Amino acid sequence: MTIPEWLQTADRTAPWRKLRVCVAGIRLAGFSAAEALVHLGAHVTVVDAKDGQPERERATILEILGGHARLGDAETLPEGTQLLVVSPGFRPDAPIVRAAEEAGIPVWGDVELAWRLRPTENPAPWLCVTGTNGKTTTVRMLASILRAAGKRAIAAGNVGTPILEAVLADEPYDVIAVELSSFQLHYTHSMRPLAAAVLNVAPDHLDWHGSFEAYAKAKGRIYENCKIACVYNVADPLTEQLVRDAEVEEGCRAIGFGLGVPGVSEFGVVDEVLCDRAFLAERWTTAAEIGTVADIQPPAPHNIANALAAAALARAYGVPPVAVRDGLRAFRPDAHRIAHVATVDEVDYVDDSKATNPHAAAASLAAYRSVVWIAGGLAKGADFDDLVKSAAERLRAVVLIGTDRDKIRTALERHAPDVPVVEVADTDTGVMERVVAEARRLAQPGDTVLLAPACASMDMFRDYGERGDRFAEAVRRLS
Template sequence: MGDPAVTGPVRTPSVRPDLRGWDAPWAGLRVAVTGLGLSGFAAADTLAELGAKVVVVDAGTSQERHRDAETLRIVGVHEVRLGAEHTESVPDVDGEAPEIIVTSPGWRPDSPLMCDAAARDVPVWSEVELAWRLGARPGARRPDWLTITGTNGKSTTVRMLEAMLLADGRRAIACGNVGVPVLDAIRDPEGYDLLAVELSSFQLHYTELLDPLASAVLNITRDHVDWHGGMDAYTAAKARIFENTRAACVYNVDEPITEQMVADADVQEGCRAIGFTLGMPSVSMLGLAEDVLVDRAFLAERRSRALELGELADFGPIAPRHVVANTLAAAALARAADVDPSAIREAIRGFSAADHTIQPVAKSDDVLWVNDSKATNPHAAEASLRSFSDVVWIAGGLPKGVEYDDLVARVAPRLRHVVLIGTDSSQLRASLARHAPDVPVVGAAVREDEALRQPDAADTGVLNGPDGPAAMRAAVAEAARVVRPHQTVLMAPAAASMDQFGSYRARGEAFVAAVAELMEQP
């Protein structure tokens, strides 16, 4: 389709180029798999089926880990070693060093085992790299990949993309970091036309090279710098998604760093740079023409006209700006795969965001209560806060080394009251004092009887006993005390959950339960 194109030489994998396809020489290959979560289990299971000699190591010793280990032994995994003592160095396989390590996303590059692997020059792959090399089962169709990364919005975008593909009659599935391991998807006996693949920076760090039909970076902001060792390394990991793309590299017009990633990428001949924007799109972009989502990229007459993909009204009563932006990114990937505009509109109308993502949970006395527990960093929280103009904000948690000054300075005019949760929210409190000094801030004080209350079924996933749910009940009670009609109580923590909860889901469930309890009070 012409302009603008991305040019550059295509890089080829530097490690074991012979290991591509189901019939490659996997049999007898010595492989160590680190981690026994969803992706690690899928990797070990797949490699055992291929005839490789597999040793799995995992620090966990729970009953669930032991059950998974026994299952893997039954299907032919050579050995499973559970316990932290097995994760300090590269495990041997049949008395020799492994030829390949396939790692789960959570294993940091500076962990002892990964440092040992680097020192011994043992290549480390993600399960995504393994899946790309395998492609598909013999006799099954090999799918095209549509890949998505970004600091925020990946899961919603990949699910929206899946909905667009299905609405167009394609056999497709959302996979990767979204829940279903890519290895499980490519082992489907029939195969898929397309995979909508969510990729985290962790997975990309350990991935050599893919060949996606189209790829997208939604946004980039400071996150996971502790894992990567710095912002530059984090950004470089995200940028890997554009490498070797065949048809379209999709970038965020409003975040120039993503366009620079495209400019720096080595892609296949004919690949195009496609922008998405919440403003009026130029040629080779998707964007908004007033309240209409339009495509000026994937049509021959793009210099003089645009294709209508939907309207803001199709999103329902709430159309948050970042959700619209992510939908345009998904639409760009779908259009790169020749999805019809009518299917995109059908998907938008039928789509509902995942729980814990700007999730309205109650409305009473003209007060809207919204759960966005998945807003685990300042960028995500800002996107959520910008969806509302009059906010009582419940925030705080484990900050992961991020700064809050910019966030608070930008959203201060929207804040009416802030209720802090988390075991230590001093950093956020200090930013509020500097940049929103007129906004009242209070901690979620837990009464003694609440602190002694035992966790119930709703508290599943809480790490520190009842403290997390008790703090959330206190935060909801405080928010109810200060909120006024026509305001929104928004729980968008801008921090991770692990100081008080097992996951952002557990934190969101605690908020939903606390609001429900409040609504039941006379």
């Protein structure tokens, strides 16, 4: 079927009623895309490989709205498709994606669709965040700062509210803080954010992208067509290189953030004070105070970096320094992110179950002086040598769990051979009781027992949230 020329520049006012769209995936992102397209009058068919109760319930709702669903087959492109909108989980080599590309059919993600469906008059600017770790915390800090400035703002995208829901809200937002995964960025083409940040780039999701180079390139797409600021991490040279490689609007500036004294056009820290040397006229000779380390909870190094990135994006949008301070003070992190559970016999127990890859675990371990580390799970192809080398001097002992615990044990044998290691091979529902008991036995007063697994959780738990909950429950029974 012919692909209409108007699709190249389609916006909310385009003649969607004439278009036949396939949406791949019927979960949150896919369903929100299908619902939006149905309301625009497009002929929508949603496909999904699963055919369980949740999928059937969503399919029933979609049929009531006027769309169609095909469950049990997400590989075959429906006949007559003129546009394929894919959920983030669909890899570039998925059969349905390959079929669309071979037929010359445009392939969009939910973020691309959302960008095109923004209001045609005075659309809310997007402040976008990506990175291997810290995205959700940073984007929620950013939303808190924007609200402290009196703006109607929301955190959307890869976190919480689907981006399409935010864009199509009955009461428009003033500004949207958008978390974007590498999956979403891969399928995004026309987005023009007001400002964007890449927090860090470390190997992750290589099975999806095929290589680290492709993964990094996808992250770097967030900078394309930026208007005001490309925010990068001065401690991660690759993020700055991605800025250099990006095609941005004339006048867009590169803004760095880091934990040291800031240079010109950077955000940093001086004597526990958070400083902006980017968005003030006197930046060559002075800095603006935007808060203190004490305003950030918890004040772990990587969380301070997250706060500085959020502040840079907010300042690019134009909020005053006092709003940065007030927004950071009001912010509280989500569960399972370096959350203090309890102190028992002078030992702190901390839940960072969200640390599902080595890069996140390294940041967590760096926040504590002496650690009994609980680690392991599904490695997702990750390597643990650099992690163990960087943390070796901080390790009092290690308790290993999960399917791929042997990979961490091998790294420990190479780079921290004197650190005691206990393996808990059990996988039953009571495993955390034994894990916490072993950690308590190994810990000494002043230590931190840290759940920062560096692995995914699905080999033993429903998700990282359940893993963290089980850990916290076991700790509370100790206290």
